Amino acid sequence: MKAKNGKLFFRGLHIPDKKERSKEIPIAPFEPDEVSIPLKQHIGAPAEPVVSVGDEVKRGQLIGKAGGLISANVHASIAGKVTAIAERADGKGGTCIHITIARGAGGDDYLPPLATPSGEEIAERILQAGIVGMGGAGFPAHVKAKPPVPVDTLILNGAECEPYLTCDDRLMREQTEKIVRGAKYLAVALNAARTVIAIEKNKPEAIARFEETELEVVKLKKQYPMGSEKHLIYCCTGRKVPLGKLPADAGVCVQNVATAFAVCEAVELGKPLFERVVTLSGGGAQTPKNLLCPVGTPLSALLNEAHATEDAAKFVAGGPRTGTALTGANGVVTKTTSGFLLLTQAETKPDSSTPCIKCGKCADVCPMRLLPMQTAFYSAAQEFELADKYGGVRSCIECGACSYICPARRPLAQAIKTAKAALAPKKGGNK
Amino acid sequence: MNPIVSVSPHVKTGRTTKHIMLDVLISLLPATAAGIVFFGYEAAVIVLISLFSACATEFVWYLLREKIWRDPKATLKKFVKQFDFTSAITGLLLALCLPANLSAWYMPLLGSIFAVGAVKMLFGGTGRNIVNPALTGRVFLFISFTAMTVYPAAKFGAIATNGWEQLVTGPTQLGNLLKGEPTLSALDLFLGTGVAGCIGETCKLALLVGGVYLCARGVIKWYLPVLYIGVTGLFAVALEGFDFAAFLPSILSGGLFLGAIFMATDYVTTPKSTLGNVIYFILLGLLTAGLRKATGIEVVSFCILLMNFTVFLIDLAIKARPFGYRREKKRAKEEKR
Structure with missing residues (x-):
């Protein structure tokens, strides 16, 4: 239409x-030799493992069962043998149980169409x-x-x-x-x-x-x-x-x-969700790509694929506005990893912040019509209730527009997230 | 190599405070040039004294505060890195609202030291001052020296009345207007020809060019100075018993354009939210026209200074109204349904 x-x-x-x-780069399949599939790739409770070490699994076989109403099943993304079920760092500062599968023989195990x-x-x-x-x-x-x-x-x-x-x-x-x-x-x-x-x-x-x-x-x-x-x-x-x-x-x-x-x-096809398209890009990636990756693909394998330049200074899982900066290429691709970006120093501009000049540009770009500078001001003083009253913390969608535009490079989005976390137990939005 | 870790967003705009302040300096150039053309080399000397002493004040203050004697080289490097041209703007703005009177050479010097030292640095530097430094410097000079009330006239005479004859001295046009004496034509007031006044305030054309540049670069919002000037003009008309002939002379004479475009729009001393700014500028316009009528002298600088103190109250009165917000009554009604 x-x-x-x-x-x-x-x-x-x-x-x-x-x-x-x-x-303009078509989607190409990417086939790693080993995958580590996290059991928590979604909002909600983590899935519970239903396989054990040494099991032969087929592609698409259920390996993690949803652990509650707000949870999701996890399936094997390659056929092979389960070599480890262990708690591992996810590269984002947290840990989670990962099921590691080494590639081996075995077909597909799909649901009936x-x-x-x-x-x-x-x-x-x-x-x-x-x-x-x-x-x-x-x-x-x-x-x-x-x-x-x-x-x-x-x-x-x-x-x-x-x-x-x-x-x-x-x-x-x-x-x-x-x-x-x-x-x-x-x-x-x-x-x-x-x-x-x-x-x-x-x-x-x-x-x-x-x-x-x-x-x-x-x-x-x-x-x-x-x-x-x-x-x-x-x-x-x-x-x-x-x-x-x-x-x-x-x-x-x-x-x-x-x-x-x-x-x-x-x-x-009855095919469970075990692979997704990941954009490999950023100024630090010499060969940008769009890859169809099995869930659990190690980011270090993608890093080799991207041919990182010397000045790649920041690894980001997801987009540059809302994604997570990684402590290194030790994470894996999950169901929600839309991109793996290698950003250079010049792109990320990690300058130190200067005093707020109260220009109001953060409020001018806030799509939720909040006042981020007020939040940052009260948040710095630990007055989170006031931060919500004057700045509107609870309705923030964490898009990061305020931090992007700030001429003083102040970490506004960070201040709002801090305030939001401090106010978290009381739900219900800005009234 | 350890990658940098920080909270999102991971990309930022390239435009920093320094760029914005440089834009403000550039936008003041036409008015400075016009001042030098109209008032001669004396104007240039005043501007230079003021600029230099303003920057020097910040320099000395910074070095003392950072204890230069501990590590001179590192401190100097740090100063250069953090210098954001705000002191230069303060110095230039202060010079632009002084008379081009070389016999009072000490005025730009003292004014700049007061403006940068007492008004800005004492409160913590950029972004922390409560009132506009340049304006406070001017007010400080105004209440301290009689030289602030004598204005040399422009080198060029008025086009409409005197041809191109040179005027030696002249009362300010606003003074004439407020006393009910005849003023120059609107065109002369707009171009600054034959107008006596401060270095930067007479040529409205040059100020307007600077203002348009600021709006185009996204530094100020066009509607705020327009609101201030418009409200002042209309309220002056209303005070004169709805005599619309008073509109143009009252907005074109005195320091209203300089104040509205460059002084009142100073980020630090205006409310943070758009709504707050609109309220602030309307109140400013009403106050300016009212006080002008009541006192018979130019009060733009006093009005802005007075309103600077209300910014805190305006900010406290305004709360965020997020996207999807519904008023209490409306929400109750909808929930009943």
């Missing part, structure tokens, strides 16, 4: 997207296949597929507003049909009347591919953070998600395009 223009939201940022490095599934069956399949939101947050998709209140609109998030990342762009261009079918299955499960795919205008090829299908396409202006759920919903439907409420309360469900692709494969 012909693409319509989406709305704009108030404030936000315009940043160079730097996608041209990996935009569904021919004409009902909504119930699709939701059940999403749960079995261990599908989580693949945009970055990793919220278990089966929870979203069964909203507590009726939903009438499904939005596929193809905004990909993070700089450098091109994994969703490539997927949308190469797997258009499967994404459309995946969207249909999701719509059936949700009983949603309207399905929209939202794409930023800096991906004209992807927009053109979807215009050929019957899906409703919305072109969005390049504005950061367009990929944020609340802003995407506003720009596509004009609805505002009330503070402290879920998108379902506005009658909308948002899923990433990669999630829709995974749903399609899970329904039609």
Whole structure:
């Protein structure tokens, strides 16, 4: 269907997207010899291991069972032998149980394909296949597929507003049909009347591919953070998600395009979610790539693949705006790793901060219309309640726009996150 | 090699405080040039004295505070790294609101030392001052020296009345306006020809060029000075019994343009939020027009100084209203449904 223009939201940022490095490189499969699959790759409780050391596993076999309602199954991403089940550092400062599998002989162990599934069956399949939101947050998709209140609109998030990342762009261009079918299955499960795919205008090829299908396409202006759920919903439907409420309360469900692709494969092929597209890019990567990696691929293997330059100073899992800086290439690819970026010193600008000049630029770019400088001011004095009262901490979406624009290089997003963590036990948003 | 670890975001804009302050300095160049053209070399000397003494004050203060005698080389390096041109702006702005009167050469010197030393550095340096340093320096000079009330006239006469004859002395046009005496034409007031006044305030065209540059570079928001100037003009009109002939002379005379574009928009001494800024600038406009009428002298600097003290209160009154926020009443209504 012909693409319509989406709305704009108030404030936000315009940043160079730097996608041209990996935009035209097709997705290539990557096959590591060994994978270490973490049992917690999602929001919620970690999965519980159901295999033991020495077991032969097939690709797609269940190795970790969901440990609660908000949790997700974990499957073997290569066929081989389980060599270790141990607690390991995840490279982000935490630890988690990893199941290590060495590549060996063995076929695939998929679920039975569904021919004409009902909504119930699709939701059940999403749960079995261990599908989580693949945009970055990793919220278990089966929870979203069964909203507590009726939903009438499904939005596929193809905004990909993070700089450098091109994994969703490539997927949308190469797997258009499967994404459309995946969207249909999701719509059936949700009983949603309207399905929209939202794409930023800096991906004209992807927009053109979807215009050929019957899906409703919305072109969005390049504005950061367009990929944020609340802003995407506003720009596509004009609805505002009330503070402290879920998108379902506005009658909308948002899923990433990669999630829709995974749903399609899970329904039609019975393939659980055990691999994803990872963008390998950044100024420190000499050979940028888009790789289809099995979950658990060690980042050190990707580092070799990227041919890092001398001046690569920062390793980031995910996008440069919301991703996590790694202590080294000792982490692994998870279901939510959209990119592995090698940033140079010049790109990250790790300057020390200077005094706040109260220019108000952070408030001018805050998509949630908060006052980050007030939060930082009160947060520094440990007055977190006041920080919330004047700055609005609880409704922060942690997009990092304030830290990006700050001319004094002050760690505003960090101050807000600190305040948010301190206020965490009291839930309910800014009233 | 250990990679750098920090909280996201991992990319940042290249524009820092130094770039912004350099932009402000550049935007003041047209007004400085116009001042030198209109008032001759005396203006240039005043500007240089003021600029130099302002920077020197910060330099000396910094060296003493950082205990230079411990490690002179490292301290000097640190000074160069942290110097962000704010003192240069203070010095230049102060010079622009002084008369080009060489016999009072001590004024820019004392004013700059007071502005940078007592108003800025004493409170902790950049970003920590409560009031605008340059303005406070001017007010300090105004209440200390009679030389601040004598303004040499421009080298060029007014186009409309005197042709290109040279005026020797002249009362300020705002003084004339407030006393009800005839003033120069609006064009003369706009160009600064034949206007007596401070070095930088007479040529409104040059100030406007600087202001447009600042807006284009995203340093200030265009609507804030417009709001200030507009509200001042309209309130002056209202005070004159809705005589709209008073609009142009009241906004074009005196230091209103200099104050509105460069002084009042100073980041540090204005409220943090956009809403707060709008309130601040409207109040500023009302106060300026009202006090001008009541006192009969130029009060732009006093008004901005007074309003600087209210910034804290305005900031306390404004709370974040996040995206998706609903007022109590509306929320109660919706939840009932």
